[in-house]
Amino acid sequence: xxxxxxxxxxxxxxxxxxxxMAIGLNLIYGVLKIINxxxxxxxxxxxxxxxxxxxxxxxxxYTSSLIVLPIMMLIGYLLAKFLIEPILKDPEINxxxxxxxxxxxxxxxxxxxxxxxxKSLRVEASSYNIFGIxxxxxxxxxxxxxxxxxxLTYYMLMKTQIGIKIRAVAQSPEITELLGINSKQIRILxxxxxxxxxxxxxxxxxxxxYVYPTVGQNFALIMWVIxxxxxxxxxxxxxxxxxxxxxxxxxxxxxxTVELARAVIFTxxxxxxxxxxxxxxxxxxxx
Amino acid sequence: MIKKILGNAMYRITLFIFIMIxxxxxxxxxxxxxxxxxxxxxxxxxxxxxxxxxxxxxTGQISLGHAAFFGLGAYFTYFSLKWFHISxxxxxxxxxxxxxxxxxxxxYVTFKYGLKGIFFALATIAFSMILQDLFIAFRDITGGxxxxxxxxxxxxxxxxxxxxxxxxxxxxxxxLICELFIIKKMKNTILYFIAIRxxxxxxxxxxxxxxxxxLFSLLISSVLVSLGGTFYFQYYRYIDPSxxxxxxxxxxxxxxxxxxxxxxxxxxxxxxxILVPISEILRITLGGSYFGxxxxxxGLLLIIVLRFAPKGIYGMIESFMNQRAQKLIIKISNxxxxxxx
Numbered sequence: 001x002x003x004x005x006x007x008x009x010x011x012x013x014x015x016x017x018x019x020x021m022a023i024g025l026n027l028i029y030g031v032l033k034i035i036n037x038x039x040x041x042x043x044x045x046x047x048x049x050x051x052x053x054x055x056x057x058x059x060x061x062y063t064s065s066l067i068v069l070p071i072m073m074l075i076g077y078l079l080a081k082f083l084i085e086p087i088l089k090d091p092e093i094n095x096x097x098x099x100x101x102x103x104x105x106x107x108x109x110x111x112x113x114x115x116x117x118x119k120s121l122r123v124e125a126s127s128y129n130i131f132g133i134x135x136x137x138x139x140x141x142x143x144x145x146x147x148x149x150x151x152l153t154y155y156m157l158m159k160t161q162i163g164i165k166i167r168a169v170a171q172s173p174e175i176t177e178l179l180g181i182n183s184k185q186i187r188i189l190x191x192x193x194x195x196x197x198x199x200x201x202x203x204x205x206x207x208x209x210y211v212y213p214t215v216g217q218n219f220a221l222i223m224w225v226i227x228x229x230x231x232x233x234x235x236x237x238x239x240x241x242x243x244x245x246x247x248x249x250x251x252x253x254x255x256x257t258v259e260l261a262r263a264v265i266f267t268x269x270x271x272x273x274x275x276x277x278x279x280x281x282x283x284x285x286x287x
Numbered sequence: 288m289i290k291k292i293l294g295n296a297m298y299r300i301t302l303f304i305f306i307m308i309x310x311x312x313x314x315x316x317x318x319x320x321x322x323x324x325x326x327x328x329x330x331x332x333x334x335x336x337x338x339x340x341x342x343x344x345x346t347g348q349i350s351l352g353h354a355a356f357f358g359l360g361a362y363f364t365y366f367s368l369k370w371f372h373i374s375x376x377x378x379x380x381x382x383x384x385x386x387x388x389x390x391x392x393x394x395y396v397t398f399k400y401g402l403k404g405i406f407f408a409l410a411t412i413a414f415s416m417i418l419q420d421l422f423i424a425f426r427d428i429t430g431g432x433x434x435x436x437x438x439x440x441x442x443x444x445x446x447x448x449x450x451x452x453x454x455x456x457x458x459x460x461x462x463l464i465c466e467l468f469i470i471k472k473m474k475n476t477i478l479y480f481i482a483i484r485x486x487x488x489x490x491x492x493x494x495x496x497x498x499x500x501x502l503f504s505l506l507i508s509s510v511l512v513s514l515g516g517t518f519y520f521q522y523y524r525y526i527d528p529s530x531x532x533x534x535x536x537x538x539x540x541x542x543x544x545x546x547x548x549x550x551x552x553x554x555x556x557x558x559x560x561i562l563v564p565i566s567e568i569l570r571i572t573l574g575g576s577y578f579g580x581x582x583x584x585x586g587l588l589l590i591i592v593l594r595f596a597p598k599g600i601y602g603m604i605e606s607f608m609n610q611r612a613q614k615l616i617i618k619i620s621n622x623x624x625x626x627x628x
Contacts, residue, residue: 035405087594092405093349094593104538105586108579221416224409259424266413266420273410274400
């Protein structure tokens with residue numbers, strides 16, 4: 001039975017990482033109403049930046065964030081201002097295709113610059129053994145990071161001025177404009193927040209995952225399942241769904257194979273889309 | 288529009304004959320065989336893009352997972368050949384049958400539950416990903432991510448294997464021409480598709496069985512793409528899940544169709560003629576590790592087209608022609624006005 005428990009714990013730890021990405025993606029959807037298919041690529045970019053900074057300049061994982069996060073903010077800003085803002089009024093399918101195109105472009109630029117070789121960091125890994133369950137140290141740290149960031153984001157959205165403004169713009173951009181809030185600024189801010197969260201996720205997983213150009217795509221697709229399951233626009237929903245998906249994935253991967261786990265998740269995705277597209281905590285329960 | 292450019296019947300018939308002759312003797316000209324390979328690729332992608340367009344451009348259901356049918360066509364031809372030694376000409380039909388079944392499944396689930404627009408697109412992506420993962424997972428049967436390879440056993444018409452390029456050239460050309468004929472035959476049904484694309488609710492209120500027609504559109508589209516997958520397998524004799532089921536493949540089809548112009552049948556052909564050589568040239572000149580550069584260009588072109596020229600290259604040419612025609616009309620009517628004085 002301890003295999004099941006191990007798989008469960010693995011799933012929970014994994015869910016922490018998913019949650020960080022999912023919150024960012026969900027915020028972007030909630031406020032900009034846009035499906036950002038390139039979110040996985042933000043993860044990939046932050047991983048590469050962290051990798052190079054650590055390998056070439058001997059930063060460690062934590063100090064690398066001093067470089068990674070500002071760069072992610074810049075990228076987020078540029079994309080938001082020059083690619084995303086102009087297409088906000090376009091048909092939804094066009095937005096989807098454009099972000100998909102962006103994702104392909106970013107993947108292949110990474111392929112061009114850094115080849116498809118899998119890169120990994122040599123880090124000391126240890127693990128804790130609690131009640132017979134093994135908790136690898138890096139996964140545990142990532143999980144704790146994820147929890148902290150989630151709580152911070154939640155707090156920001158609920159309790160701070162800026163959070164209230166963000167939620168207002170998510171509910172109705174036009175009326176918030178009337179009330180004197182610059183919704184364009186908020187949108188750009190939210191997009192940057194999303195990219196930074198992806199950046200955090202990248203730093204968190206770099207000790208655990210290989211770095212290669214398409215690493216983002218794997219995450220991105222699972223992200224979409226999580227977001228739809230949780231309910232588009234609902235941050236709490238994204239959290240809940242992260243755990244559900246993380247656990248399911250871990251259980252199937254442990255007892256069968258990783259690819260089968262993904263196949264199961266995508267099947268679940270289609271079923272959810274068909275039966276309950278608003279997800280668990282739907283559009284009604286905003287954040 | 289073709290008629291407008293080409294003028295009277297005499298012109299058109301001679302041009303048509305000229306094109307036909309060129310197409311037929313092309314593979315026998317003393318040119319680098321690689322050029323023939325590029326031509327084959329152009330025909331294949333044009334074929335796939337037109338097939339996708341039946342569902343995407345005419346019916347308005349943008350599918351981003353069409354590689355699913357492509358992969359099923361390729362793999363099941365392989366299975367029929369490897370396990371039952373069935374000639375690929377028949378294996379082709381078996382594979383198409385499987386594709387139809389899977390199209391029915393995904394079509395039923397998505398159309399019956401009213402998935403439209405981006406949700407439909409996401410579902411199709413998920414569908415192709417499921418197939419990709421399943422085919423990687425069951426590696427004992429499918430060879431997993433390493434793919435499968437069928438050895439060349441000599442030129443054999445019955446077994447769809449040829450040493451040189453020209454038989455493949457004519458097969459894919461014939462498939463493309465047949466496809467054009469099929470679309471021409473389906474002209475009336477296509478009107479129903481367009482009605483659904485323009486406004487689904489109105490189509491329903493006019494009495495069109497939207498689900499049935501969408502399903503029909505998907506079925507035709509999937510069968511054609513599946514046959515293309517068979518061709519691909521027979522041409523390369525090597526397939527693997529990430530290529531034939533991959534998101535990249537689905538997107539290439541979509542980009543060629545949209546870039547060329549997705550509202551009629553010539554657009555995708557135009558798209559293929561422009562885009563496929565770009566990818567091939569980049570592949571030769573830049574070599575191995577620059578494998579993905581053409582995708583960067585494809586991506587940029589897609590973004591540009593979607594923002595500035597949603598009707599694709601064909602649409603741009605069309606509106607250019609219309610503008611010139613209008614200016615001509617204005618000029619003529621001005622002259623006439625002067626005369627009257």
